[in-house]
Structures are given as C-alpha cells and as structure tokens.
Amino acid sequence: MTDFDPSWLIYLGAALLLVAYGIRDELRLRVMIIVSTLVYIAYYYVIDAGPLWEAIVTSIAMVAINLWVLGQILLERTTLRMSEDERRLFDAFETLTPGQFRRVARLAHWHIATDPDGTMLTREDEPSSVLVYVFEGIVSVEKHGRQFRLPEGNFLGEVAYVLNRRTTTTSVAPRGVRYVEWDADALRALSRRHPGLGNALNALLTRDLAKKLKESYRPDDALPATVESVELLEAAEA
Numbered sequence: 001m002t003d004f005d006p007s008w009l010i011y012l013g014a015a016l017l018l019v020a021y022g023i024r025d026e027l028r029l030r031v032m033i034i035v036s037t038l039v040y041i042a043y044y045y046v047i048d049a050g051p052l053w054e055a056i057v058t059s060i061a062m063v064a065i066n067l068w069v070l071g072q073i074l075l076e077r078t079t080l081r082m083s084e085d086e087r088r089l090f091d092a093f094e095t096l097t098p099g100q101f102r103r104v105a106r107l108a109h110w111h112i113a114t115d116p117d118g119t120m121l122t123r124e125d126e127p128s129s130v131l132v133y134v135f136e137g138i139v140s141v142e143k144h145g146r147q148f149r150l151p152e153g154n155f156l157g158e159v160a161y162v163l164n165r166r167t168t169t170t171s172v173a174p175r176g177v178r179y180v181e182w183d184a185d186a187l188r189a190l191s192r193r194h195p196g197l198g199n200a201l202n203a204l205l206t207r208d209l210a211k212k213l214k215e216s217y218r219p220d221d222a223l224p225a226t227v228e229s230v231e232l233l234e235a236a237e238a
Contacts, residue, residue: 009043014096027077030070037063062073085110085135089180090154092133095204100197105188109181110135113173121156121179124170128160128184132204137177143169154212157184164188 012210013036041059044052074080076099080085082185089108090101113119121132123200124143134152141150150156150171160167191198 004046006043006047009039009046013037013039027073030066030073034063034066034070037066056153070183075102085126089133089135093201093204095207095235096197097199097200100194100200102136103194103197104182104183104187104201107182107186107190108188111179111181113137113177113179116175117224118172118174119177121171121181122160122167122169123169125166128157128167130157131161131182131184131187132156132171133180134173135178135180135181137174139173139177139179141171150212155205155208158208160184161187162202 016032016036016039017225020029020036023029023032029124037059041056041063042053044059045048079090079098082090082098082102086105089105090096090098093101093104096104118140121139122130132154132155134150134154136152138149138151139156141148141156156169156171157167159165187201188198191201
C-alpha cells in the first residue's frame with residue numbers, strides 16, 4: 001500500500017480555487033473559496049514538515065471572514081431571522097430583496113392605535129413627514145371633504161413621499177388598527193445611500209397608488225384622482 005502524497009492536496013485546493021474564480025454567483029463563489037481553503041489547511045497539517053501553524057491560523061482567519069460574508073449574503077437573499085410580522089410585511093414589499101427590506105425594516109416603528117377617538121396618521125396639506133403602511137384593520141381617509149375607507153395592505157402618504165410634496169389626505173386609524181410608520185426624511189436618506197433600494201421602493205409605492213386608482217373598494221370609497229396621483233400612475237405604467 002503506497003503512502004498518501006500530501007502534494008495532491010495542493011493540486012486539489014488550487015483546482016477548487018480556479019473553479020471558484022470562474023463562478024459569477026457570489027454565494028457559490030464564497031462556498032468554493034472556503035472549501036479550497038480547508039483543503040489547504042489539511043495540507044499544511046499533514047505535510048512532513050508540518051503542522052505549519054502560521055499558515056493554518058492564517059487560513060482559518062480567511063475561512064472565518066468568508067463565513068461571515070457568506071452569512072451576510074444569505075441574509076440578503078433569504079427571510080431568515082425575520083419575525084412572522086416582518087415576513088408578512090416583507091410580502092407587501094414585493095419589489096425589494098430581503099436585504100433591502102431589512103434596511104427599511106430597521107427604520108420602521110410598529111404601532112397599535114389606542115385613542116378611542118382615533119389616531120391621526122396623516123393630515124391633508126401638511127409637509128410630508130411620515131410614510132405609513134396599514135398592517136391590520138381599516139382606516140378612515142378624507143380628501144377635500146370626501147371620505148372613504150382604506151383597508152389593510154395599503155400605504156398612506158406615498159404621494160407626498162415620492163413627489164416630496166405636502167400630504168394629500170387626512171387619515172385616522174380607529175382603535176385597534178395596527179400600522180407601521182417610517183420617518184420620511186430617514187427613508188429618503190436611506191434611499192440616497194442605496195439607489196437600488198430607493199428605485200425599488202418608489203416602484204412599490206407607485207404600484208400601490210395605481211392599485212388604489214384602478215380598484216375601488218366600494219363605489220363610494222374610490223380614491224379621487226389628483227394631479228399628483230396621475231403623475232404617479234403614469235410613472236407606474238411607464
């Protein structure tokens with residue numbers, strides 16, 4: 001029986017590394033680099049002059065860094081570690097990746113309306129300060145004296161947010177309604193730092209408004225069209 005030649009581990013590790021360099025998907029690339037580095041560690045341990053602890057420790061550090069990056073990639077692509085409510089909210093953010101949604105979710109404030117007379121969410125013709133998502137329940141909305149109801153699964157303040165104008169409606173959440181709120185300026189700052197996220201978020205909000213304009217919840221509850229909403233609708237259809 002012939003003795004095992006450790007030099008074959010060098011060839012194997014190098015071959016795996018060459019394959020890794022040919023992979024365009026970052027997740028698989030990182031996995032292949034980790035496997036290749038583990039093969040090199042095995043070589044440094046079993047060679048006649050070994051173990052080469054300096055090389056082993058350095059390689060272990062490289063594996064640790066790649067594992068950390070691998071974890072970040074998985075978080076960018078999956079809903080791991082999201083709560084049930086966060087997963088439900090993520091389903092509504094269909095234009096965002098899980099990683100983009102996590103950045104948005106860090107700025108979110110979850111609320112339950114507790115005022116018996118209703119909690120004011122937005123006030124018509126005031127500077128845009130918040131973006132609101134109705135998570136559970138139905139809110140009352142008023143525009144130019146006309147009232148209608150808006151069920152869960154819709155945004156409030158999206159026209160003002162996207163166009164950076166004053167709020168177009170007054171909305172009140174009855175007691176027990178659950179809603180999610182974002183500071184508009186903080187969300188805009190996040191969008192400037194991550195342009196891809198900003199584009200995805202604007203696309204989501206224009207789709208939301210397009211849905212409101214095209215689908216009446218009841219004949220008396222249809223959202224009245226405005227110059228601003230038409231601009232957003234045209235953007236959504238472009």
